[in-house]
Amino acid sequence: MTESRKIMLLEFGWWLVWVQFQAAAIRFAGFDWQLAITDAGISNFILGWEGYVIVIMLRYYQPKQSRIYYLLLWSAALAIICVLMIEFLLGIIYDENAEYLRFLDNTFVMRFGFSFLMLAFISVIGWMWYYLQTQQKDETRKADVEKMSRDAELYSLRQQLQPHFLFNSLNSINALIAVEPEKARTMVQQLSDFFRGTLKRQESHKVTLSEELVQLKLYLDIEKVRFGHRLKTEIIHDEECDKMTIPSLLMQPVVENAIKFGLYDVTGDVLLTIRAEIKDKMLRVCVENPFDPETAVPQKGTGFGLRSIERRLYLLYGRNDLLSTEKEGDIFRTCILIPQTT
Amino acid sequence: MKVIIIDDEPLARSIVKEYLANYPEVEVVQECGDGFEGVKAIAQHQPDLIFLDIQMPKITGFEMLELIDNPPDVIFTTAFDEYAMQAFDAHAVDYLLKPFGRDRFDKAIQKWKSQANKSAVRPLMEDSVKQPEEHNRVVVKSGNAIKILPTSEIHYIEAYDDYVKIHTKDGFHLKKKTMNFFEKALDVSQFVRVHRSYIIALSQLTKIEMKEKDTHLAKMQSGNLIPMSKTGYLKLKEVLGI
Numbered sequence: 001m002t003e004s005r006k007i008m009l010l011e012f013g014w015w016l017v018w019v020q021f022q023a024a025a026i027r028f029a030g031f032d033w034q035l036a037i038t039d040a041g042i043s044n045f046i047l048g049w050e051g052y053v054i055v056i057m058l059r060y061y062q063p064k065q066s067r068i069y070y071l072l073l074w075s076a077a078l079a080i081i082c083v084l085m086i087e088f089l090l091g092i093i094y095d096e097n098a099e100y101l102r103f104l105d106n107t108f109v110m111r112f113g114f115s116f117l118m119l120a121f122i123s124v125i126g127w128m129w130y131y132l133q134t135q136q137k138d139e140t141r142k143a144d145v146e147k148m149s150r151d152a153e154l155y156s157l158r159q160q161l162q163p164h165f166l167f168n169s170l171n172s173i174n175a176l177i178a179v180e181p182e183k184a185r186t187m188v189q190q191l192s193d194f195f196r197g198t199l200k201r202q203e204s205h206k207v208t209l210s211e212e213l214v215q216l217k218l219y220l221d222i223e224k225v226r227f228g229h230r231l232k233t234e235i236i237h238d239e240e241c242d243k244m245t246i247p248s249l250l251m252q253p254v255v256e257n258a259i260k261f262g263l264y265d266v267t268g269d270v271l272l273t274i275r276a277e278i279k280d281k282m283l284r285v286c287v288e289n290p291f292d293p294e295t296a297v298p299q300k301g302t303g304f305g306l307r308s309i310e311r312r313l314y315l316l317y318g319r320n321d322l323l324s325t326e327k328e329g330d331i332f333r334t335c336i337l338i339p340q341t342t
Numbered sequence: 343m344k345v346i347i348i349d350d351e352p353l354a355r356s357i358v359k360e361y362l363a364n365y366p367e368v369e370v371v372q373e374c375g376d377g378f379e380g381v382k383a384i385a386q387h388q389p390d391l392i393f394l395d396i397q398m399p400k401i402t403g404f405e406m407l408e409l410i411d412n413p414p415d416v417i418f419t420t421a422f423d424e425y426a427m428q429a430f431d432a433h434a435v436d437y438l439l440k441p442f443g444r445d446r447f448d449k450a451i452q453k454w455k456s457q458a459n460k461s462a463v464r465p466l467m468e469d470s471v472k473q474p475e476e477h478n479r480v481v482v483k484s485g486n487a488i489k490i491l492p493t494s495e496i497h498y499i500e501a502y503d504d505y506v507k508i509h510t511k512d513g514f515h516l517k518k519k520t521m522n523f524f525e526k527a528l529d530v531s532q533f534v535r536v537h538r539s540y541i542i543a544l545s546q547l548t549k550i551e552m553k554e555k556d557t558h559l560a561k562m563q564s565g566n567l568i569p570m571s572k573t574g575y576l577k578l579k580e581v582l583g584i
Contacts, residue, residue: 168421170441172353174441179360227351265399267400
């Protein structure tokens with residue numbers, strides 16, 4: 001709103017200047033001051049009002065650059081209305097002053113020309129003002145969108161790298177080098193294979209279940225070295241599932257979540273189970289981890305990982321009912337249904 | 343000198359032990375896999391120094407420290423990034439970013455030894471690095487047991503000398519923290535500090551009673567009446583939108 005107020009203020013100042021000019025001109029033409037001021041006041045009042053109308057119109061509709069001649073058409077139309085109203089009003093007020101009436105007649109074209117120029121000027125200025133405003137807004141929006149996509153990209157990159165997992169694994173390797181160098185070597189290999197697998201795959205890509213399980217197994221093996229005997233894993237899958245397809249790396253965050261939840265929510269040993277089966281011609285993969293029903297605070301944090309999986313499933317299959325979680329005693333289960341397109 | 347290593351990853355403990363082997367004057371009296379064991383071991387052995395991981399089962403390393411009245415010197419060992427840990431720099435002897443080499447480890451030990459004589463109390467910075475799970479829970483000691491209290495179970499919090507009393511349906515828990523800490527840590531849409539000495543849970547509020555002009559009391563579901571200061575009353579009204 002402040003920008004339109006600025007425009008109005010500008011217009012008002014402009015208007016005052018012109019009232020004085022016009023009054024002086026009419027006085028110079030030989031009429032008295034009172035008449036000169038009345039004429040100038042009324043003429044410019046109507047003109048000013050029409051200028052205001054133009055600015056208001058521009059606020060709601062700004063013609064495109066190719067249609068900028070609209071501004072001239074509007075100005076011409078409004079200028080005619082303006083002059084007709086001036087002549088009519090002043091003609092009524094001074095209907096006994098023959099000399100002045102003649103003067104009005106004679107100045108019709110001049111008044112029209114003057115009004116037209118003024119209105120055209122106001123509309124062009126106003127148009128430019130709004131044009132700049134929209135451009136500026138567009139630019140900030142564009143910058144915002146760019147920043148958002150950059151942030152998202154950075155986030156996904158960081159997710160891919162999983163610094164916490166990487167640094168802890170490196171720390172384990174560091175410890176193994178002294179005590180079990182062979183095992184350290186194996187872990188370096190596993191870690192490399194895991195990251196290579198992560199980098200190679202694209203989000204849109206689909207792989208077979210057995211390929212996805214190989215990647216998950218790599219991840220779990222590394223985690224088992226880190227957490228020692230505390231972590232036990234079990235992968236159960238029907239043979240006919242092996243050839244079914246699954247979006248690549250879909251299960252990775254689910255398993256990470258289960259590990260985080262399992263290992264950090266209970267203090268004893270943790271059994272993590274991955275179960276794959278066929279259900280209603282779809283592939284169903286479930287991940288189970290223990291949790292402590294007494295202290296498990298409904299966590300906002302864990303929601304994020306699962307929500308992004310839900311979002312991905314929605315983008316891939318257009319369905320919102322593919323991910324489900326349930327609690328059974330002290331077991332937390334996350335299941336994903338994957339429709340098979342043949 | 344007695345040392346305890348607290349980390350949930352066995353290999354992470356073993357590397358600390360390996361590096362410590364160069365210091366015969368230092369004895370590792372116990373290794374712990376989580377904060378609960380840590381609290382017990384520290385009470386039992388009164389170590390001079392602990393190596394402490396941050397992300398551990400059940401309670402974080404920070405939460406564990408909160409449960410100890412006179413914490414020993416601490417060297418954090420963590421995979422967290424440097425920026426997060428810098429906040430703790432002044433409050434711990436040192437922090438080691440995993441994976442760390444022997445040189446860096448030796449430096450931390452040197453730093454500890456040079457500080458050991460002027461063992462000033464190093465209170466933990468209260469609102470710096472919070473883990474996401476710490477936002478909706480509070481760890482308290484009740485008797486010998488450690489309890490993880492979801493913030494949803496808090497009825498109100500009352501100032502009590504150097505402590506606060508955290509009132510729940512089963513009575514109260516004491517915790518050595520300030521009111522300001524809780525005012526900042528708790529969700530502002532659910533908890534309001536209505537008085538210098540009181541923070542109430544909105545879910546437990548049943549009625550606002552007027553005692554006399556300008557003096558209001560908050561009536562809780564348990565029946566307790568909580569005094570409110572003038573500004574506290576205004577703040578409460580603002581949060582409730584009345």
